[in-house]
Every structure is written in structure tokens, then in C-alpha cells.
Amino acid sequence: MTSDPDLVTRRARLLGPNVPTFYDPPLHIVRGEGVWLWDAAGRRYLDAYNNVPHVGHCHPRVVEAIARQAAQLNTHTRYLHEVILDYAEALTARLGHDLSQVIMVCTGSEANDIALRMAEAVTGARGIVATDNTYHGNTTAVAALSTRRPPIGGRPDHVRLVPAPDALAPLGGSRDAQGAAFAAHVAAAIADLKAAGHGFAGLMLCPAFANEGLPDPGPGFLDDTVAVVRGAGGLILADEVQPGFGRLGTHFWGHEALGFAPDVVTLGKPMANGHPVGAVVARPQVMAAFREAFGYFNTFGGNPVSCAAAMATLRVIEDEGLQENARVVGDHLLGLLRGLSHPALADIRGMGLFAALEFHPDHAATCAAAVEGLARRGVLTGRVGRAQHILKIRPPMPFSRGNAAQLVETLEGVLGGLE
Numbered sequence: 001m002t003s004d005p006d007l008v009t010r011r012a013r014l015l016g017p018n019v020p021t022f023y024d025p026p027l028h029i030v031r032g033e034g035v036w037l038w039d040a041a042g043r044r045y046l047d048a049y050n051n052v053p054h055v056g057h058c059h060p061r062v063v064e065a066i067a068r069q070a071a072q073l074n075t076h077t078r079y080l081h082e083v084i085l086d087y088a089e090a091l092t093a094r095l096g097h098d099l100s101q102v103i104m105v106c107t108g109s110e111a112n113d114i115a116l117r118m119a120e121a122v123t124g125a126r127g128i129v130a131t132d133n134t135y136h137g138n139t140t141a142v143a144a145l146s147t148r149r150p151p152i153g154g155r156p157d158h159v160r161l162v163p164a165p166d167a168l169a170p171l172g173g174s175r176d177a178q179g180a181a182f183a184a185h186v187a188a189a190i191a192d193l194k195a196a197g198h199g200f201a202g203l204m205l206c207p208a209f210a211n212e213g214l215p216d217p218g219p220g221f222l223d224d225t226v227a228v229v230r231g232a233g234g235l236i237l238a239d240e241v242q243p244g245f246g247r248l249g250t251h252f253w254g255h256e257a258l259g260f261a262p263d264v265v266t267l268g269k270p271m272a273n274g275h276p277v278g279a280v281v282a283r284p285q286v287m288a289a290f291r292e293a294f295g296y297f298n299t300f301g302g303n304p305v306s307c308a309a310a311m312a313t314l315r316v317i318e319d320e321g322l323q324e325n326a327r328v329v330g331d332h333l334l335g336l337l338r339g340l341s342h343p344a345l346a347d348i349r350g351m352g353l354f355a356a357l358e359f360h361p362d363h364a365a366t367c368a369a370a371v372e373g374l375a376r377r378g379v380l381t382g383r384v385g386r387a388q389h390i391l392k393i394r395p396p397m398p399f400s401r402g403n404a405a406q407l408v409e410t411l412e413g414v415l416g417g418l419e
């Protein structure tokens with residue numbers, strides 16, 4: 001594993017402490033292709049974690065689309081241009097019911113910020129409910145829901161957090177009871193917001209609970225909750241930044257897999273294969289209310305190059321059958337992972353090309369050692385969970401059975417050497 005101490009020092013001096021890296025020592029990656037990355041010394045790594053290069057690092061069709069559009073025109077978003085319309089048409093065609101209008105942005109944080117304001121605009125209320133172990137982005141409004149660091153001065157009073165589903169300790173005491181238990185927590189939070197005078201604007205959640213540690217509560221988990229939210233007049237805001245675009249294999253969107261129809265969908269990370277693109281998709285009535293209450297303009301969101309990158313990414317997902325690949329390879333990977341054993345392992349689960357190896361929460365150090373050990377052996381993964389005790393696998397979508405075998409064999413070797 002090659003790092004570069006000079007770059008580490010320069011980075012600390014010039015960027016300060018706010019741009020953290022993965023792995024110890026941090027990797028100096030200089031090239032990518034498909035599911036592979038190369039460091040400056042020419043060593044190759046299997047990327048089993050990066051969901052930004054969704055259709056594979058440096059996919060030639062996305063590279064070509066970016067280069068072609070950049071050579072022709074890139075500018076702010078105040079002119080008429082076909083490519084944003086072509087993309088909006090293609091994107092909304094993938095979304096069911098009446099989610100038919102799009103705001104293009106540059107990050108998932110911006111998308112979620114808009115979604116919160118849409119809920120406010122529609123309901124005239126500010127109260128928001130989210131889970132107590134999540135991350136939805138870094139604007140002031142969105143960071144108020146993100147639980148990694150409590151905001152300075154405490155969490156704003158219009159935000160209520162409900163217990164996230166948890167694979168090891170299901171809400172309500174069992175897998176079957178957890179949907180009703182979650183809905184009861186949401187109902188109590190809504191009642192509390194109303195009693196405090198904030199009213200209720202909506203519930204924001206990731207339908208795969210990706211930052212919560214992929215607890216996989218199963219289809220129907222949100223049925224009771226959706227009824228509670230709708231009964232209270234709020235909007236359901238689905239943060240599809242991680243599960244969207246086919247990663248779950250069985251479904252193109254996380255909300256489809258969980259079986260509910262959100263009012264607003266937010267998108268980001270994988271959407272343009274690394275080009276900074278996000279979006280908010282909503283019904284025309286929601287868009288109109290948002291326009292009326294807030295107005296919106298984004299200099300870069302939806303520029304021709306970004307839209308060309310997003311369009312090429314969507315076409316590659318379709319043309320290369322990457323959703324189906326996620327289903328087939330994901331099932332195969334899960335089968336291999338379930339063959340692993342280690343005394344500190346508590347649960348192994350997955351959905352498509354998302355998998356989680358949950359260690360007992362008091363064995364977070366073993367999880368950390370596994371992630372570092374894998375990186376030293378050329379396989380890149382990551383960690384999530386309340387105690388950072390869950391090893392998370394989330395590779396680019398062209399991940400193959402052979403890649404899965406390499407990952408699991410390497411993991412077996414790493415786990416074998418850990419107490």
C-alpha cells in the first residue's frame with residue numbers, strides 16, 4: 001500500500017483538517033478503470049466501496065459525453081438547452097406515479113435542502129422527522145438532521161429524530177413488529193412537533209437506510225409510517241442518493257423496494273458517475289408551491305456538461321444491464337459472504353450491490369482492523385453504524401462474480417488473522 005507523506009503534510013497545511021481521507025496511511029490514487037484503482041506506485045486495488053463511479057471508473061461513454069459537450073458549450077443555466085430536457089424526460093420516465101418535474105443541482109446536500117423547503121412550502125409548517133443515526137448532507141438545514149455531530153447550540157427544536165431500524169435490535173422487539181414500532185415513534189414525534197407549535201412538514205429518510213448501516217427491514221416496513229405521515233398532512237421525502245439508479249438490483253429505486261410512493265425524491269452521488277450532479281424530483285403542485293414560497297436558481301445545477309454526464313450514465317446503466325448485474329452478482333456475493341465466520345461477526349446481510357457485515361458493536365476495533373487489512377491487501381471497503389462497527393460493501397455497478405470472489409477470499413484471509 002503506497003501513500004505519500006509529502007502529500008499528507010501538504011494536504012494538512014493547505015486544506016486544513018476538514019477534508020478527511022480513507023485508510024491509514026491515506027492512498028494516493030492516480031488512475032481508475034471499471035472497478036479498479038491504481039496508486040502512484042502502480043499497485044492495483046479492487047474498489048468495493050465507491051458508489052460515485054456508478055457505472056465504473058472513467059467509463060468511456062461518460063468520458064466521451066463530458067468531453068464532447070465541454071468542447072461545444074458549457075455555461076450557466078439561464079439559456080434554453082435540449083440536454084437538460086432530454087435528461088429530465090429520461091429520468092422522470094424511470095420514476096412512477098406523478099413525480100414529473102426536476103430541479104437539477106450539484107450535490108445531494110443541495111437536493112435535500114430543497115426537499116426540506118418543499119415540505120415547508122406545501123404544508124406551511126417547519127417540523128421535520130428523520131432517523132437518529134443518519135446523514136443527509138451538509139447545509140445548515142440538512143445538517144440539523146444529521147446525527148454525526150449535534151449542531152452548535154443543540155438540535156433545532158423543529159427537528160425530531162426517531163430510532164432508526166436496527167438489524168441486531170429490531171424496534172418493537174422483532175422483525176415483524178418493527179414497522180408498527182417505527183410508525184409509533186414517528187406518530188409521537190409528529191404529535192410533539194405539533195404541541196411545540198412547529199406543525200409537521202415531513203419525514204426525510206433513505207429508503208435503504210444506507211448510513212444507518214443497511215438494516216434491511218424488508219418490504220412493507222414503512223406501510224404504517226406512510227399512513228401516519230399522510231394522515232398528519234406531511235410529505236415523504238425519499239433520499240435516494242445511495243440506493244437509487246439500480247444498486248438494489250431488484251428495483252431501480254429504494255422506495256420501490258420498500259413499496260411506498262414518496263412525494264419528493266432526492267438524488268446525488270452516482271447520478272453522473274463522478275461529475276457533481278444531484279436532483280430533486282417532485283410533483284408539479286409541489287414544485288409550484290416551492291416556487292411561490294422560496295424561488296430558486298442554481299448557477300451550475302443542470303449545466304449542459306453535467307446533464308450530458310448524467311444522461312450518458314443513465315444510458316450505460318440501461319444498455320449494460322447494470323441493475324440486473326447488481327441483482328445477480330449481489331446475490332452471489334451475499335452467498336459467499338454468508339460463508340464467512342468470525343466470533344466478532346453478528347450479522348451478514350445485503351441487497352443487490354450493497355452488503356453489510358455487522359460486527360458486535362463492542363468489536364468496532366475488529367471492523368476497523370478488517371477494513372484496514374483489506375486495504376493493505378488491495379481491496380477497498382468502508383465502515384458505518386452507530387459504533388462504526390459495520391463493514392460496508394458498495395462497489396461500482398459492473399462488479400463481477402470474480403470480483404466478489406476476490407473480495408470474499410481476501411476478507412477470509414484478513415478475518416483469519418484478527419482476534
Ligand code: PMP
Nearest residue numbers: 107108109135136137206241268
Ligand atoms: N444523502 C445521503 C444519504 C448521503 O449519503 C450523502 C453523502 N454521503 C448526502 C445525502 C450528501 O450528498 P453530498 O455529499 O453530495 O452533498
